[in-house]
Amino acid sequence: MAAVHNPHQKVLRKMSAQDATPEIGEIIEASSTGQVKAEDLEMLGQIEKKVRWLSSWTIHNANHLRPKRDGIKVGGHQASCASMTTLMTALYFNVLRPQDRVAVKPHASPVFHAINYLFGRQTKEKLEKFRSFGGAQSYPSRTKDGDQVDFSTGSVGLGAAVTNFAALTQDYLRYKDMLPKGEVPGRMVALVGDAELDEGNIYEALLDTWKHDIRNVWWVIDYNRQSLDGMIDAHLFRVIGRFFRAVGWNVITIKYGRKLHEAFAKPGGKSLKKWLNDVPNDIYSALTFQGGAAWRAQITSDMPGDNALVSLLGEYEDDALHDLMTNLGGHCMEAVLSAFDAVPNDKPTIFIAYTVKGYGTPLQGHKDNHAGLMNVPQMDTFKEQNRVEDGQEWDFAAGLDISEDKIRSYIKNAPFNDAASRHKKADVITIPDMPYARTDTSSTQEVFGKILNELAKMKKSDLSDRIVTTSPDVTVSTNLGGFVNQRGLFGREDLADEFRERKVPSAQKWIRSPSGQHVELGIAENNLFLNLAALGLSHSLFGQRLFPIGTLYDPFIARGLDALNYACYQDARFMVVATPSGISLAPEGGAHQSISTPMIGMGQPGLTSFEPSFGDEVAAIMGWSFDHMQAEDGGSIYMRLSTKPLSQPERDLSDADKSDIVSGGYWLREPGDDCKMVIAYCGAMAPEAIAAWEKLSEDHPGLGLLAVTSTDRLYNEWQDLERARLEGKADAQMSHVENLLKPLASDARLVTVIDGHPAALAWLGSVRGHAVAPLGVNNFGQCGDSIALYEHYQIGTDAILRAAKRWD
Template sequence: MTASTQSEAERAALRELDMDLLAEVERKVLWLSTAIIDAANSPSRKDPDGLKIGGHQASSASMTTIMTALWFTQLTSEDRVSVKPHASPVLHAINYLLGELTPEQLGTLRAFHGLQSYPSRSKDPDTVDYSTGSVGIGATAPIWGAIARRYAADTASVPRSAGRQYSLVGDAELDEGAVWEAVLDPSVTDLGELVWIVDFNRQSLDRVVPNISATRLQAMFAAAGWQVITLKYGRFLTALFDAPGGHHLKDRIDGMSNPEYQRLLRCSPAELRERLPGEGPGAGDIRALLDGLDDTQVTRVIRGLAGHDIPSLVDAFDRIDDSRPTVIFAYTIKGNGLPNAGHPQNHSNLLKPDQLALVAQQLGEDVTEPWRGFAEGSDAALLCTRTAERLRRRPVAVAEPPTVPADFGREIKGHSSTQQALGRLLLDLTRLAPAAARRVVTVAPDVASSTNLGGWVNKAGVWSSTAKRDWFADDAETILHWDERPTGQHVELGIAEVNLVSLLGELGATWSRWGEPLLPIGTLYDPFVTRALEPWSFGVYGGGQSILIGTPSGVTLAAEGGAHQSIITPSIGIEQPGVVSFEPAFVQDFEWCMLDALGRLGRAGGSSSYFRLSSRVLDQSMAAVPVDPAARERRRRQVVAGGYALRRAAAPAVTLVGMGAVLPEVLVAADRLGELGIPADVVCVTSADRLYRAVRARTGHGSRDAGAGDPAIVDQLFPADRATPMVTILDGHPHTLAFLAAVHGVRSINLGVTEFGQTGTLQELYRLHGIGPDAQVGAALDLVDPSPRH
C-alpha cells in the first residue's frame, strides 16, 4: 500500500514552498487558535452558574508548527488525522483558513451547539476525521481505522486507499496502557500507512515530567517494529552546534534535566547568559559562544527545537518509510510563542488581556478584529486556497445496508445455550441471508473458540491482508481451521479488550467513512466488558455501530469463581447511550433480538447493541414459542421490545419477573407458589434496557432514537388489572429490574447478585446469592403475607 496519491512533482513542489510563507501561516494559526479559546472565556460568554469554560492555549501552541507543516505541505485528500484533544482549536483555525468555518463559528468553542471542546466527528461542523478526548483512545484510533479500511477494501466495494493514517499524540498520552496494547498487537507491524507524531513537550497537566525518557520510548516503538524518527534540534541550533565550542553547548543541553530545561525557558536573555553555560568543563566555551549572539538569538538557543522548525518537519515527512509504521518524536515547547511558554502550570492557564494584546502585537494581529484572515490575493491566501483544493474530498454516497430477516421462521428444539446459539446463527445467516452474512465481520481477543465462533471461523475464514498457509490444515485432530486470507471475515487480536472494541468502533463506522456498511460483532468474556467500556463507548460516540457480546456471564459461571463472575454489566447495558442491551434466556429469543440488532447497523439513525449471553444449557421447550404464525409474530415483537408473559395465572397473587439464565428457577418457583395456593404470573424480560426506555416513553420522557422503547409493551407485560406485588430476579445487580415495580406502584423485592462470587455448583451459587427458587418463593411470601414468619 502506497502512502500518498501525490505525484513526485507535487511532492517536490510542496517541498519547495517558501518557508517564510509557511511561517506566516503558522503565525496566523497560532493567533487564531489562541483567540478561539480567549473568545470562549470572554465576559460575554460567562457561564451564569459561574462554571469555568476553559481551554488549552499552551497545548494548542505546542502543536501549531507541526499541524501547519502537516496540513500545508503533506496531507492529501486520502489521508486521515487524529488530532490531540487539546489541540482542537488549532484544527478549527486551519479549517477556517481553508474555508470550512465562518468567523462567527470561531467564537463558539465550548458553546451550546458550537465547536466542541475536543474534536468530534459527529458534532463539529468542520472536517474531523477522528473523535478524540478520551486520552489514549483517540491516539490509537487510526490503527483500527487503517485495519477497517483495509478490511473494507478486501471484502466490500471500498477502493484500496493510498492515504496515510496520522495520529498527533501528546507525550503524556504515552502513559496510557491503551497505547501500548495497540502498538504491540501483532497486526500493527504491517500497517505502513500509520504515522504518529509525538508532541514531545515533556509537560503533563500538573508539572514538568521529571524522568520522561525519549530514548526509552523510542526503543519501545522500535522493538515493536516501528520506524523511529527523532526531531530534537532545529536548523539554528544544529548550525550553532557546528560552531567552535558548539559541541559543549549540545552536551550541556542534552545533559540537563527536563525541569532545568523548562526553567531556562522562563529566563530573560541576561539570565540565560548567566545560567546556560553551567559549571562543567565547557562552560567557558559556551559563554564565549553566547557572547557572539544578540539577545534574540540567545533566546533561540534554548527554544530552537525541531518541533517548531518547519523545514525539519518537512524533511522528516520525506523520510517516512511506508513499509512499516512510523513514529516521529518532535521536541516542542508547551505554549511556544505565548507568554506562558514552558511554565509548569500552563496546561489550562488562560492568557490575561494584556498578555493577549502582547501576543497580537508580536504576531501582527488586532484583538479587536480577531478573525481577520489573509488579504485576498496574497500569497498566503492563495496557499490556503490551493491547500483546500488539494484536501477536498468527494462526498460519500452511503450504500443501503443489506436486508436482515426479522425471523428465520424455524422451530427450535432440544437443549442449548444462548452462547451456542451465536455460532449457529452466524452459520444460518450464510444460508438464509447471504448478502447480510457477507457484511458480517467478527472480532475476538483470542477467545473465538471459547465464545462459540469456531464453526463460523471455519466457514468464513480469518481475515489477513495476504493469504497465509494453514500448517494444520491436514491435521485430522484439528477442529478449528485457521484459514487466513483477504476474503476472511474474522479478525483475531491479541488478548486486549481495549483493542477489540476500538476496532469494533472503526469497523462500525465504515458506512459513514467510506459508504460501505459492515455488520461488526465482537465477543469477549462478560466480566471484561467493564475493561472495554470506555473505548467502546467512545467509538459509539464517534458514530461506530457494532454488536458487543459478553459471554459467558454472571455467577452462572459457577466453577469459574468470583474473578470471572460479572455483576454490574446488566445495568451498564441500560445506562450506555447509543446502545440497546439484551439478555435473552432462550435461543429463539436470542435469535430474534440478534436479527433486530443486525438490522440496526450501518445506517443513519442506527445504533449498537450489547448482548449478555450464557453458557448454561436450557431446555428450549420452556420458551413455549407459539405455533400459530400470528401469535409467533406477536411474541417476536414482544421479545424485541423487551419481554413477554411466559405464564399467566387465572388470578395472580404475585408476579415473578426474570431475565436471562435464571428463568428455569423462576418457573420452578412459580410452580411451588402455585402448590402453596399463591398463583403467579411469570414475565420473561429480554431487554431491561428497552423496557426502561418504554416506561420513560410512556410518560413522554423517552428518546426517539433507533433503540427507543415501545410504550405499548409495558401494558402488554404489566396490564393494570393484573398488577400484583412483584419479585424481580436476574444473575446480576438487582437494581437492574427494580424500576418495573413503579409501573403500577406495587410492592416489590428485587433479587440479584451484590457480592463477589465463589466457586461451586450452579445451585450452590444461586443459593449463596439468593436468586434460586427458595429465595424467590420466600420473597413472594413476604410480599403476599407481610406478617412475621417463624
C-alpha cells in the same frame, strides 16, 4: 507492497539498529536542494501564525469575554495548543490528502477548530461558543462537531491507538477488493501528546497490530516534555522510542530546527549541541519561561572555560538567543516538512517532534501551564505581537504579511481541502431472517454460535460476506469457532493450519488468508473495543459497510470499558456478545462471574443491551440488531448470553411477538384480570422463574410471568417519555413497559430475578407504583454448582417463592 521511492532513504539506511534515531538535521541537509519551496515556507508560516492566534483567542474569548452564568472556569489548554501549531499547519495545509484520516490530540482541539475555520468548515459562531452548548466541542467529536472529525478523542491514548485498528480495517477492505481499484491508501494519522504514551492501552495496541503487519500509520508525538502535573522523564522516552523500533516502526526524531543547526555548524556549536542534548527537561522548560538572559547565564555556568561557546552566544542579543534556543524541530516548518517527506515506506512511522509547551505565548515552558490561561494583560500583549487590532480578532488575515487573497488561494488549493464530507455513506444491506433451528435444549451462547455458523455457510450473501468477527483469544469458548471454520482468519498472507496439514485431529480449522473474516486478537479487551470501533466506522471512514461482531467473557467488559465508551461516543456500529455471564457460570468462581454488567448495558449511551433466555429470542434480536446497526438513528448492540442449557419452548413467533422481544419484554404467561402478582425474570433465570410460577399459579390464578429481554430498552424508552411529559409532550403516548404492566392491579406485587445486580429490574415497580421484591446478586460470586449458588445468593426457585409468599 513495494516501498515508496524516497530521496532520503540513504540517510536513514546509514543508521545502524543500535544508533539513535536519525535527527531531522541530517534529513534537512539531505533535502536542502530546494525540496521545501520557499513559497510554501512563507505561506505556511503565515497560516501557522494565524492558527496559533485563533486557537488562543478562541480559548480567551470563552474564559474572559463570554458571560459565565455559573461561574465555573471554562478552560481550553492554550499551552497545549501552541505546541502543536507548526505540526498541524504543516499536515493540514500541505501534507495530508483527502483519503488520510486524523485523530487530533484532545488538548489541541482549538487548533483543529481554527484550521477548519480557515478551511471554511467551521463557523465563527461555533468558535465563539467553544465549550458552550451548541458550540465547538472541548475535544474533537464525530457526532457533535459534524463531519469535520475523523476520530473522536478525549480519553487520552485511545485516539492514537484507534488509528492502528483503522489501518487494519483499511487493509481488511483492500484485500477483499472492497475499495476503489487504484486508489492510494489513506494514512491513519494520530497527533499525540507525549504524556499519552503513559497509557497502557498504547502498548497493547502496538503489540496486537504488529502481529497483523499494519501499514500506512503515522503517529506524530508532540514531545513538549510536560504533562499535566510535571515533566516527562527523558530516559523513559528513549525507552519508548526503542519500543516502537522493536515492533517494526520507522522512528524519525525532529529535534532541532534550521536556526539551531546553523548555530551548531559555527565555532562553539558542538558544545552548544552537547549542552542541549544533556540539559534536563525541567531546566530546559524553566529557561524557556525565563528568557534570553537566563539561557546565557545557565549555559555559560554549565560550560565554564569554553570561549568558543561564549563567543557564539555573544552573537545573539537576549531576544535572539531565546528565539534560537526554542528553535526546536517541531516549531521549524522546514524541519517538519522534511521529516514528513522522509518516510521511506508504508510501514508505521512515529515522528518524535521536540516542541515547547506554550510556544510563542507568555505561558511557554512554565510547568503549571497545562491548565493555565493568559490573563487579560497577557492577551493584550499577545494581540500586539500578532498585530491584531480590536474588532479584528476573528478576521481571516489580520496581522499577516500576505494578502488575504493569497492566503485564501493557498488554503483552497491545499491537497486535504477537497470540500467533500469527511463522513462517507454506504449502502444499506437487506437483512434476511436468521437461520434458527430449534433443539429441545440449548443455551443462548450455543444458539448464537449456530446462527453465525449457518450464516457463514450462505453463499453470495451480502450480510454474511460483510460480517467480520473478532475476539481477545476467546474465539472458541465464545462459540465463534463454527464461523471461523467456515470463513477463516484474516491475514495479509496465506498461512495454513499446520495441525490440519499434518492430519492432527482438531475441531478448529485455523486457515489464515486475505479472504478470512475473523480478526484474531490477543488477550486485551481494550484492543477488542478499539478494533470494533474502527470496523464499526468502516461505512463512514471508507464507504463500505461491515457488520463487526466481537465476543468476550461478560465480566471483562469492565477491563475494556473506557474503549467501549470511546467506540460508542463516536457512533461506531458493532455487536458485542458477552458470554458467559452472571453467577450462572457457577464453577468458574467470582473472577469470571459478572455482576454489574446489566447496569453497564442500561447506562451506556449508543449501546442497546439485551439478555435473552431462549434461542428464538436470540434469533429475533440478532435480526433486528443488523438493521439497527445500519439505521441513521441506530447504534451498537450488547448481548449478555449464558452457557446454561435451557429447555426451548415450542412456538412460532409472530411479527408481534418478535416486536415485543426486541422492545424489551413480553408476557410468557399472561396476567389474569385484576392481577395481584407478577414474576419478572431476565436471561438464564427463566427455568427458576417458570418453576416458581407453576407452583404459585394454583393459589394465584391471575399470576403473570414477564420475560424481560432488554432492561435497557424498557427503562430508557420509559424515561424518555417521562422527560417528554415533563415538557408537556407525549401525554397520550405509552411506553412498552407501561403497556406491559397496564393489566396489573394498583396493589399488585412484583418479584424480579436476575443472576446479576438486582437494580437492573428493581426499577419496574416505579413504572406504575407497585411494590417490588428484587432478587439478584450484589456481592462477588464464588465456585459451586448453580443450584448451590442460587440457594446461597437467594435467586433460585425457592427464593422466588419465599419472596412471593411474604405478601400472601
